[in-house]
Structures are given as C-alpha cells and as structure tokens.
Amino acid sequence: MPAQIMSVEKGGQDFPAKLTKQVIVCSIIAAFGGLMFGYDIGISGGVTSMDDFLLKFFPIVYKKKHKAKENNYCKYDNQLLQLFTSSLYLAAVVCSFFASKCCKKFGRKPTMQLAAIFFFVGVVLNAAAMNLPMLIVGRLCLGAGVGFGNQAVPLFISEIAPAKYRGGLNICFQMLITLGILCANVVNYFTSNLHPYGWRISLGGAAFPAIFLGLGSLIIVETPTSLIERGKTQEGLNALKKIRGMEDVQKEYDEIHRATEVAKKIKRPYRNLMKRSSRPQLICGTILQVFQQFTGINVIMFYAPVLFQTMGLGADASLLSAVVTGSVNTVSTLVAIFGVDRVGRKFLLVEAAFQMLISQIITGVILAQNLKATNSISKHYAYIVVIMICVFVSGFAWSWGPLGWLIPSEIFPLETRTAGFFFAVSMNMICTFIIAQAFLTMLCHMRSGIFFFFAAWILVMGICAAFLLPETKGISIDEMNEKAWKKHWFWKRYFKSDDEQDVYIEPSTQDKP
Ligand code: BGC
Numbered sequence: 001m002p003a004q005i006m007s008v009e010k011g012g013q014d015f016p017a018k019l020t021k022q023v024i025v026c027s028i029i030a031a032f033g034g035l036m037f038g039y040d041i042g043i044s045g046g047v048t049s050m051d052d053f054l055l056k057f058f059p060i061v062y063k064k065k066h067k068a069k070e071n072n073y074c075k076y077d078n079q080l081l082q083l084f085t086s087s088l089y090l091a092a093v094v095c096s097f098f099a100s101k102c103c104k105k106f107g108r109k110p111t112m113q114l115a116a117i118f119f120f121v122g123v124v125l126n127a128a129a130m131n132l133p134m135l136i137v138g139r140l141c142l143g144a145g146v147g148f149g150n151q152a153v154p155l156f157i158s159e160i161a162p163a164k165y166r167g168g169l170n171i172c173f174q175m176l177i178t179l180g181i182l183c184a185n186v187v188n189y190f191t192s193n194l195h196p197y198g199w200r201i202s203l204g205g206a207a208f209p210a211i212f213l214g215l216g217s218l219i220i221v222e223t224p225t226s227l228i229e230r231g232k233t234q235e236g237l238n239a240l241k242k243i244r245g246m247e248d249v250q251k252e253y254d255e256i257h258r259a260t261e262v263a264k265k266i267k268r269p270y271r272n273l274m275k276r277s278s279r280p281q282l283i284c285g286t287i288l289q290v291f292q293q294f295t296g297i298n299v300i301m302f303y304a305p306v307l308f309q310t311m312g313l314g315a316d317a318s319l320l321s322a323v324v325t326g327s328v329n330t331v332s333t334l335v336a337i338f339g340v341d342r343v344g345r346k347f348l349l350v351e352a353a354f355q356m357l358i359s360q361i362i363t364g365v366i367l368a369q370n371l372k373a374t375n376s377i378s379k380h381y382a383y384i385v386v387i388m389i390c391v392f393v394s395g396f397a398w399s400w401g402p403l404g405w406l407i408p409s410e411i412f413p414l415e416t417r418t419a420g421f422f423f424a425v426s427m428n429m430i431c432t433f434i435i436a437q438a439f440l441t442m443l444c445h446m447r448s449g450i451f452f453f454f455a456a457w458i459l460v461m462g463i464c465a466a467f468l469l470p471e472t473k474g475i476s477i478d479e480m481n482e483k484a485w486k487k488h489w490f491w492k493r494y495f496k497s498d499d500e501q502d503v504y505i506e507p508s509t510q511d512k513p
Helices: 021-048 051-057 059-066 079-106 108-127 132-160 163-191 198-204 207-219 224-229 233-244 250-265 269-273 276-293 297-310 315-339 345-370 379-397 400-411 414-446 449-468 477-485
Strands: none
Touching: 021 051, 021 079, 021 108, 021 132, 021 163, 021 198, 021 207, 021 233, 021 297, 021 315, 051 059, 051 198, 079 108, 079 132, 079 414, 108 132, 108 198, 108 207, 132 163, 132 224, 132 414, 163 198, 163 315, 163 400, 224 233, 224 250, 233 250, 250 414, 269 276, 269 414, 276 297, 276 400, 276 414, 276 449, 297 315, 297 379, 297 414, 315 379, 315 400, 345 379, 345 400, 345 449, 379 400, 400 414, 400 477, 414 449
16 A cells, blocks of 8 residues: 655655665665565455355355356455455554554654564465464454564655655555465466465465565664654654764754654644545545555456456456556556646546446446346456446556555645544545445345446546545645635635644643743
8 A cells, every 4th residue: 555654744855865875775675565565455356266265265256156057246245355455454554553653653664574473474374374263363364464664664665765756656555465466366377287285385475575575674764753752853864864964954953853843742633634625635644545545456456366257258368368457457557647646636546437337337238238146148248347447447557556556645734734644544544444345245136336446436437536636746745724625616615714623732831831
C-alpha cells in the first residue's frame, strides 16, 4: 500500500539536497515492504485455484470445482476459502493502529524490523502449513507484517527523501506493490505444475522480500525526523548529514525541529479531525479509499485465476492471464508516475473511471449472455474478457490505485495529518477485507450482475471525482486549505472564519502566562 505521509511538515520548503546513495539504498531496502505486500496480494488467487492446495485444505471446494453439474459461478463459494485471503487484511487493520504508536514511540526502523519478523513467521507457517488453522494463523502474521510495514515504510521514505523527489518516490512504492503482485503471478504460473507441493513454494517465495527487509533494516539509518521527535537531537543532526551527504544541513534541521515542536503541541489529533473544518478532507480522504476498493480491483488481483477458470479457461491459461493482467498493472503505473504532476489528479481519475466503467459493462454483458450455470464460454469470448480486464486494470493503475493513496496523504493539514491518514489506511484495509471475504459469495448469487454492481460504483465515483474533489496538483501541502479547499464551490462553506482556528493545541509551559 503506497501510503505516504510525513510525520512533520517541513514547511513546504525545498532544501538543497542531493539524491544521495544513502537515500537510494535506504529507499530500496524499505521498499521491499511494498514488494512483500504486493506478493501477498497476488499470491492467494493462484494458490486457491491449485488443485493440490484445495485438496489439502478445502476438499469441499475441490469436489465442487470438479463436479460437472456444479454452477459455474458458485464453484469457489466457500467462506473459509475467502477467509484465507481476507484474514490478512483484518490483522492489518488492527495492527496498523499499534504500528502508528510504535512508529512514533520507537521509530520507523524498529517498526520495519517488527514487520519483517511478522512477515517471516507468517511465511514459515504458510509454507509449512499442515492444516487450516496453521494456514490462517500464518496469514494473520503476514497481515500484522503488512500493518506494521505499511505504516513505517512510506513514512520512512517520505522522511528521508529530499522534498523535490518525494512525489515520485511515493508512487514508486505503489510500483513495487504492483511488481510484487506480478512476481506472485509469475511464481504461481511456474509452481502450479509442481505436484503436490507447488503451492508451498508459492507461499514460501515471500520469504525473499521478508529476509531482505529484515537484514536491510539492520543497516539503514533511522530518519532524522523520528530521532528529533524523540529528543535525540544530536543523533538526528548526524543522521541528516549522512543522508544528505553534506555538512551544511542546519536550515533543514531547524525546520524539522520547528515542525516537531509544533506537532508535539497538538495533543488531540482525533478531536481536531472531528471539527467541521476537517470534514472536507476527512470525507474525501476516506471515501477515496472506499471507492478505490469498490472499483473491484481486488476481485482481479485476488481472484483473477479463479475468475478465469470460472469462465472455462484451463488452469495454465488462467494463471498466464493473471501474469498478463499483472504486467499491465505494473506498466500502467508508470503512466501515473509521469502523468500525475502534468495532467493532474482529477483528469486521471475521471478518465480512468470512464475506461473502467466501459470495461466492467462489456465484461458483464459477455458473461450474462454467454456464461450460464453449467456451460463454458467460447475461448473467443473468454479472451475478450481478459482484454477487457486489462483495460480495466490499466485504468486503475494510473489513477485510483496510486492516487487513492497519494491524495489522502496531501490533503490534510499538519494538525490532523497522521490521524486523518490513519483513518484512510484503515478504511482501505476494511474495504479490502470486505471484498476479499464477500466476492466469491457475491459472484455465486449475483452471477454476471456483480460486474454491473461494480460498474454502478464506478459511475458514482467518477461523478464525485469530477464535482467534489478539488485539484491538488502543484499546490504545496501547506497551502492546501487556502488554495484548494477554501476555493472549492462545495467545500468552501465548511471554512467559516470563526471556525478556521478551531484546532486544539495544548498550551506548553512557555506559552502559559
Ligand atoms: C490497492 C490494493 C490493490 C493494488 C493493485 C493498491 O493501490 O490499495 O488494494 O491490490 O493497488 O495494484
């Protein structure tokens, strides 16, 4: 998850800073957290479509899958099978709360190390799983890793990156997630023919990013912001010199110090978040995450191989199709990296909504007309559906995917930023959990109608993006309220002059008369 947020705002100033080897190496190491997350997203769909895996843990689903008379749409409808995928997100929601505390109290580095440990334990339990509880506990551990990793990694990258490279590095994190998904798809394609343990290799493959993250996090530096925030000012100054590759960092140091002092005074971020003047950002940030998930993207990311098998494609063709959609996902993310600051957020969101709407409708119509309860559709139509899914995924990858994370990280003012972002991240995980847990059952009951269900959501989100979202391109985070929200035709009414300063700031001892 490409969450990106700074714990303190550096006043929007651009300090002279090179993109040093330190920053690059540390970012790469930290980004293994993104790779790990992506791998976990992508691996479950392929594994749940493998017969050896089903036979061992879900024999009922295996029997259903191979029963000639079984309804096409219901072959995989099983709550426990869905729990295998969804449990990870449940654990991630719970753990991201503790992770945000851990990040603040102990720093980004130990939080990442904790994530790596959870990841590693989860991988071992999954790869060696002898029964269903072991498998689910493994997924819960991976979820804990995701919760800790997704909180610490983006924060870490944002804090060490020189300001002018921050936007690009942010979306690169999403890029690594998509690469993780792609790696998982490729691994599944090759392991599916290794009987009977191919699924163990697939699940065990996640050990690589986990080990890299764990070992790498031993050598990276803690962020200057985190050190200064925790009172280790001299260490903070030294760390800043190291990552900037120069001695003259006093200006940036002073700014971080100033910002951490301001941030420390804000004792009730959640209370501030509930104020009327925080509502526009809270509503938009949260709803963007809900919309991101209700595009239906994770139906494809989690269940593409299962979906393709439902349509009658063979096991290999299904896994290969997942590799194709995974590649489209990765390549299209590049468009976001280069386009987001040129054409703006709103254009990408609205254009992609249109593209995704059309592809969902075409998919729905093809399935409604051709895939009945017990037949299989012609290869010809199956491949049109695969193409439509690629069109859908590409639209998502250059818009709602990365921007679903980028926008919530840039629209909150300092006093509510961490709290607001935490809300947004949690909403994402909750909605991901709902989709993962409900999709196969919804597919069984709604059949092709499920695609029209997502199409309806996409229509609504396209309209909302066009009319309710302010354009944030090129506006510094500091000036967001003034230049974006207070100028927006709808949201400006939330900023009454007597409401503007309604931030709860605990008076410090010096401030007291
Ligand atoms: C979403 C994930 C999704 C991924 C696909 C991310 O932005 O948060 O839920 O699986 O994109 O690339």
